[in-house]
Amino acid sequence: GTHLTLTPFVMKASVAALKKYPIFNSSLDEAGGEIVYKEYFHLGVAVDTEAGLIVPVLRDADKKGMSALAVELNELVERTRARKVSLEELQGGTFTISNQGGIGGGHFTPIINKPEGAILGLGRAAAKPVVKKAKIEARMMLPLCLSYDHRLIDGADAVRFMNELIQALENFPEKELKG
Numbered sequence: 001g002t003h004l005t006l007t008p009f010v011m012k013a014s015v016a017a018l019k020k021y022p023i024f025n026s027s028l029d030e031a032g033g034e035i036v037y038k039e040y041f042h043l044g045v046a047v048d049t050e051a052g053l054i055v056p057v058l059r060d061a062d063k064k065g066m067s068a069l070a071v072e073l074n075e076l077v078e079r080t081r082a083r084k085v086s087l088e089e090l091q092g093g094t095f096t097i098s099n100q101g102g103i104g105g106g107h108f109t110p111i112i113n114k115p116e117g118a119i120l121g122l123g124r125a126a127a128k129p130v131v132k133k134a135k136i137e138a139r140m141m142l143p144l145c146l147s148y149d150h151r152l153i154d155g156a157d158a159v160r161f162m163n164e165l166i167q168a169l170e171n172f173p174e175k176e177l178k179g
Contacts, residue, residue: 006125006142007045007099008070013168014120015041015062018095021161023153025094027115035152044093044113045073047080048103055113056080057093101125107143117152120165121145142169 018025018041026037041062044055056076061069079085096113100106101124110121123143130139144165148158 002067002070002074004070005099006101006122007097008066008073009169009172010097010099010120010122010142010165011043011058011061011069011073012066013165013172014043014095014097016168017161017164019062020164021157023157024118024148024161026117026152027094028117028149028152038094040094042092042094044096044116044119045076046096046098046110046113047077049081049083051083054080054085054090055093055096056085056089057091059092095119097122101142107145110145110147112147112149118146118148118158118161121147 022037023035025041026035028034029036040060042057042059043061044057047054047056056079058069058072058076064072076085076089079089093113093116095116096110096119098110098119099122100108101122104124106123108121108123110119112119121144123145125140125142127138128141129136130141132139144162146158146162
């Protein structure tokens, strides 16, 4: 019964990349001038509402299976659009995902949700011709855009993070679909 989008898959893949590159799951304590590494994965999800963009937080995304993640995400989005989220549900994110694909968006530059260190933007997925093993075949392609705080993150690490994320999406474990 739950409406399944690409977002839960990207959330799972993001957590895997965040674990490998923890600087993306950190923030800068501007007063103390220190990097604060988060040992939890509370993912913000940008939601388009009549009142504008609101970013509720799905807590402990790393501890949830795909089904639970999809159900919780749908419930959180519905409550956000109905303006029934609590203040606590709007705070404490460590990394945000903004998906404009549902309204036809392509590549864009998402703005970091401070105090987080990075944000991932998703465009509309579409079947595109791709050359694989000297043959042209249709593959689902998903535009990804990453914005990050250069005070924390170097460009080369951003490329490594994105490569890890892409690998996780391209090789999504089938066992994850059952949980």
